[in-house]
Amino acid sequence: MNRLGTHQQATLSRGWVVLLALLAFALALGYGFYVLWHNAPSLPLRPPTRTEAPPVRGSLEAADGTPLALSTPHDTRLYPLGPSAAQLIGFGERSSGKGLSGLELDLEKLLSLGQSLRLTIDPQVQAIAEQALWHGLEVAKADWGTVVVMESKTGRLLAVANGPAFDPTAPRGNLQQDVSWRNHAFAYALEPGSTIKPLTAAVLLEENVARLETKVYAPMSRRIAGWTINDVVKHPETLTLSEVLKYSSNVGITTLAERIPRETLFNYFKKLHFMDEAPMPPLSYQPQIGVRVAAPQVRPLHRWGPAEYANASFGQGFLITPLHLAAAYNTLANDGVYRQPILFEGNTSQSAVVFRPQVAREIRKALTDGAAENAKLPGYVLGGKTGTAQVVVDGRYSSSVYAALFAGFIPSNTPRVTVVVTLFHPKGSRIHGSQVAAPIYRAIAARLFALWGVPPQPQLEPSAKKGKLVQR
CATH class of the missing domain: 3.90.1310.10 (Penicillin-binding protein 2a (Domain 2))
Incomplete structure (x- = not known):
């Protein structure tokens, strides 16, 4: 009995030893975890990785x-x-x-x-310009065309229309052959042709070397520095400056332009931003970001010989975009003050005086009195200037490829907008600006007057039978 009791007591003692050892091990392990946890803040911890979704593209x-x-x-x-x-x-x-x-x-x-x-684009004005342009392109069978509508007092671009129509969601063809995707108003520089004559006339008035009533000898052709300058529209040999614009006489405008030094016209071209590669201001809050515009190509003054100067006075020998032309014409609409064209809301259009207000108004009146028939709209005051410019093909002026233009104001007495229409390579027997570009301007004017709620005004004309003024 004594041996059995002693054995049981020894077994019990060993159990307690094992239990105490396990408890000590657990305490030591816990203490170790405590030390690690206590010192853990000094170790860099990696948060769980999250994939950030890219921002939705701006609208x-x-x-x-x-x-x-x-x-x-x-x-x-x-x-x-x-x-x-x-x-x-x-x-x-x-x-x-x-x-x-x-x-x-x-x-x-x-x-x-x-x-x-x-943007400053007005969807209704944009649609009006596009409908008129797309129809006019079909009639003229032109390769492409563009219309710029600029708000006269602010410089805001209300419409920048291009054609033929382009669907941005449709499968794209060869972008080198099909240029319907291109914004021709900004991306294509071309000779402005006779649309420059009113600006040259404004310079003559501003420099006090001529008036609209000033007469000039203007035969149908003249020689300058070995080159022959011709007129197209038959006219009397003696013209007033106002008639020079009406008949679009190259001879008349070049003869009158000789009254001022070449550098004078060149400096006015600079004031009208014809050499400006960035005619629109950049974003006001991101000045390093702007809109691409094709660079104008104007010869430096030292390369203006007698022939080059004569050509420049009627819009030949230099290239500007329709946007440049619209901004320059808007100077006449805005009573002589040039305004930068702007495309983004919040941007400020910088301005500068180029002509006296009276000069701008006189030129507008001349362009109203001498407006092409296809630019007129009964009951409304419209006016502007046509242009038909030869296009250089393979280094030479083509005898078959032309650009037809019309630049004018709506209305022309108190302009709300300036409009420039350009058609490239119209085909058939009707290729001149007066034939294919002026009707587009008239269609735009008619729809804008309807949009603005401006009714036609009664007109007065002599009565064929009684010699009295009658309304129609």
């Missing part, structure tokens, strides 16, 4: 908030107005949406960060 809106381009969260780029303003807005890559043309390209840095922008 482009018209002046009234109408969406012109926007993206879904799944990177689908939408153009709610379809072909309207498509060349101005541009397009991007199918997969990434990265801008490839137009504003989608020029504003890529901002749009890719989710920044949205509002």
